Amino acid sequence: MAKPHDDDSFQELEALIRSAGDAMQASGDLRPRVLEAARQRRDCLSFQGLLRQAAILLLVGGMLSAVVAEPWERASDREAAALSRGERHPFSDATSARDPGWSMVESFTDLRRRQANLLRFDL
Amino acid sequence: MAEPNDFTSRMRETADRLAAHGVDALGALFDLTARRLVRFAAAITKHQQDAEDVVQAALLRLVHEPALLASTQCPWAYLLRMVRNEALATLRRNQRKNAVNQVGDFILVFPVDEAERAESQLAVWKAIRSLPAEQAEVVVLKIWENLTFAEIGHVLDASLNTVASRYKYAMAKLAKSLANINHEAYHG
Numbered sequence: 001m002a003k004p005h006d007d008d009s010f011q012e013l014e015a016l017i018r019s020a021g022d023a024m025q026a027s028g029d030l031r032p033r034v035l036e037a038a039r040q041r042r043d044c045l046s047f048q049g050l051l052r053q054a055a056i057l058l059l060v061g062g063m064l065s066a067v068v069a070e071p072w073e074r075a076s077d078r079e080a081a082a083l084s085r086g087e088r089h090p091f092s093d094a095t096s097a098r099d100p101g102w103s104m105v106e107s108f109t110d111l112r113r114r115q116a117n118l119l120r121f122d123l
Numbered sequence: 124m125a126e127p128n129d130f131t132s133r134m135r136e137t138a139d140r141l142a143a144h145g146v147d148a149l150g151a152l153f154d155l156t157a158r159r160l161v162r163f164a165a166a167i168t169k170h171q172q173d174a175e176d177v178v179q180a181a182l183l184r185l186v187h188e189p190a191l192l193a194s195t196q197c198p199w200a201y202l203l204r205m206v207r208n209e210a211l212a213t214l215r216r217n218q219r220k221n222a223v224n225q226v227g228d229f230i231l232v233f234p235v236d237e238a239e240r241a242e243s244q245l246a247v248w249k250a251i252r253s254l255p256a257e258q259a260e261v262v263v264l265k266i267w268e269n270l271t272f273a274e275i276g277h278v279l280d281a282s283l284n285t286v287a288s289r290y291k292y293a294m295a296k297l298a299k300s301l302a303n304i305n306h307e308a309y310h311g
Contacts, residue, residue: 034182037179
């Protein structure tokens with residue numbers, strides 16, 4: 001055989017090597033294996049994305065409710081203080097004047113209902 | 124050369140389709156490139172199963188970034204580089220002590236009625252498997268992928284001179300290993 005560094009022998013050697021290039025085959029199950037793994041990974045990534053979005057929504061929702069609820073909590077604190085001093089609630093039923101205990105319950109119930117309605121509309 | 128240009132344009136189309144349709148287009152990419160990628164990876168890892176795992180890992184990375192190939196100037200070179208990086212990592216991780224002169228776990232298909240040609244092709248694979256990974260990959264890219272030394276340097280992130288030098292050393296070793304092969308078996 002010619003010297004290894006001779007270009008002609010390289011050409012022959014290259015031809016020999018080239019002829020063996022198509023001999024190697026992938027396993028028959030490689031294609032379905034790869035595609036199945038790819039689908040699973042895609043589905044996993046989608047689920048992770050949904051989880052991240054849900055976490056962000058919860059965080060934003062929590063922050064919003066804290067911001068909206070704060071003035072109402074202060075108002076309810078003032079009204080609760082007024083109730084505890086025995087002041088008449090502007091929305092209390094006239095008949096409840098006969099029973100101060102019920103008057104306080106009704107006033108508090110009205111207050112909480114009013115707060116819930118406003119919070120619902122705002123969100 | 125017509126074939127590389129045709130392959131290059133098909134590679135570009137497939138990369139664009141992968142960017143547009145994601146995993147649903149991965150099958151097309153597999154059909155176009157898998158055999159060649161496994162061949163390239165096997166030259167580095169020296170084992171068929173490792174080579175297939177490498178190719179699977181590289182293709183699965185595209186699930187995270189389906190537009191990755193389409194965004195590159197040469198998708199095929201980029202994909203070869205991805206496979207190479209995975210293959211080298213696998214080689215380092217495994218460090219098997221199996222005899223590299225055997226090709227028992229390679230899936231090689233030969234023409235049924237051409238025993239002599241089969242024998243020479245088997246010898247070629249044995250010889251390539253015995254090369255160091257850095258030489259084997261240059262031989263594969265030069266001869267089977269028809270890349271120029273400059274293109275190979277781009278894939279391997281090596282200089283043209285380094286690539287050419289590795290190729291010459293590799294061919295010298297292969298010439299010695301394959302000295303007894305009947306060259307008429309593949310000329311015919």
